[in-house]
Amino acid sequence: AHQTSTMSAIGTQLAPIVAPVVGAPTHRSRPRGMRVIAMGGRMDGTSGSLFGGGKTVADEANLPPPGYRSRTDIPKMLNNTPHPREVRKWFYDDCRESVVAAVTGANPKTRVKAWIEFPELNVNGDVYRIGTLLELVREVAMALAADGKRVRVCVQGSMGQGVFQGLPLSLSGVARILDMMDWGDADEFITRGSIGGDVPQPDDAYFILISPQNIVGYSVLPYLQEMEKTAGDRPIIMINPKLGDIQSAGNVMSIRGRGERREYVEKTWEEVYHFRLLYKKPFFFPIYGALRYGTGGMWELYKKFGKMEQEEWKLLRTYDDGDPGAAEITKRILAKD
Known part of the structure; x- marks a missing residue:
């Protein structure tokens, strides 16, 4: 009996590490709940049934105003990567228009x-392409330099000291690539820099910061605040910043001061462009919809209908009081139309 009990315990410990057969059918006693979320770890929200046909939403709150300029020309088949040039150009133009108009x-x-996240700009996916981010930066920088203004494109350097120096993996090698980039006719008006108080020069008119982010043990916020003071009232543009706290030892980014840091990130910096795709957690396929904010001045919730070449985007709701949140998004995306 003791031997049987022992073997049973060993079997219980080994069970979780046995890999399932690829392609084998799975059986569930009940359907799994669903939350429609976006890339980048935005996973808060409520759940609903994926298999129950969705919910019927009777209210007409936040319907698009008559004559509202919607962007139902969002590219199709965005899960197909690498993206064709025309797909990337749609996002470059959409983001550039909003950013340049704002400053x-x-x-x-x-x-x-500005926050822009489609498959090639999702650092959590396996198709992330740093070249796509740099091409976007080039489009924005060249548009700002078109009238002869000087633009400084900045990427943070290593933080820390000695063997403890670190740099976010997604930014590794970016500074070197920037030095080799072709800026076309705007080359003489675009310079490269890091993030810090000694970076801005008197003749710089605009600053573009490429995905500034914290790392374990070190915060980029002090460097950013020093740069702000030196730049004064000259525009600074952050593209895809990730400035949330990262818990680490040494009392860095701890609970103390978290409210002030969050207020600085959310209140000081105004979001002028936002685009992200909506998925079922934790997968990146299929795409259920998109959330967009741009020059129209309202947050736009789109739902995707059809498959493959028959895909089409429909504007469901608009919001003038900020990001509608995961609960509202899920409610609308799962609604019967």
């Missing part, structure tokens, strides 16, 4: 950020 308009903004 050069009648009432120019000085601290802005």
Whole structure:
């Protein structure tokens, strides 16, 4: 009896590491819940049934205003990678239009950020392409330099000291690539730099920061704040920043001061462009919809219908009070139309 009990315990310990047969059918006693989320770890929200046909939403709150300019021309088949040139160009143009308008308009903004995340710009996926991010940066920089203004393109350097120096993996080698990039006719007006108080020069008109982010043990926020003071009222643009706290030893980014750090990131920096795709957690396929914010001034929730070449995008709702949140997004995406 003791031997049988022992073998049973060993079997129980080994069971979790036995790999399932690829392609073998799986059986569930009940359907798994669903939350529609976006790339980049935005996973908060409520659940609903994927297999129950969705919910019927009777209210008409936040319907698009009459004549609203929607972007139903969002590219199709975005899970096909690498993306064709015309797909990338759609995102470059959409983001550039909003960013440039924000910092050069009648009432120019000085601290802005843009978040753009489709498959080639998802650092959590296996098709992330740093070249796509740098091509986007080049489009924005060249548009700002078109009238002869100087633009400094910045990527953070290593943080820490000695053997403890570190750099986010997604930014590894970016500084070297920037030095080799072709800036076309705007080459003489575009310079490269890092992030810090000694970076801005008197003749710099705009600053573009490529994905500034914290790492374990070190925060980029002090460097960013020093750079802000030196730049004064000159516009600084952050593209795909990741400035959330990363817990580590040494009392770095601890609970103390978290409210101030969060307020700095959310209140000081105004989001002028946002695009992210919506999925079922934790997968990146299929795509259920998209959330967009741009020059229209309202947050736009799109739902994708059809498959392959028959895909089409429909604008479901618009919001003028910020990101609608995962609960609202899930409710609308799963609704019967």
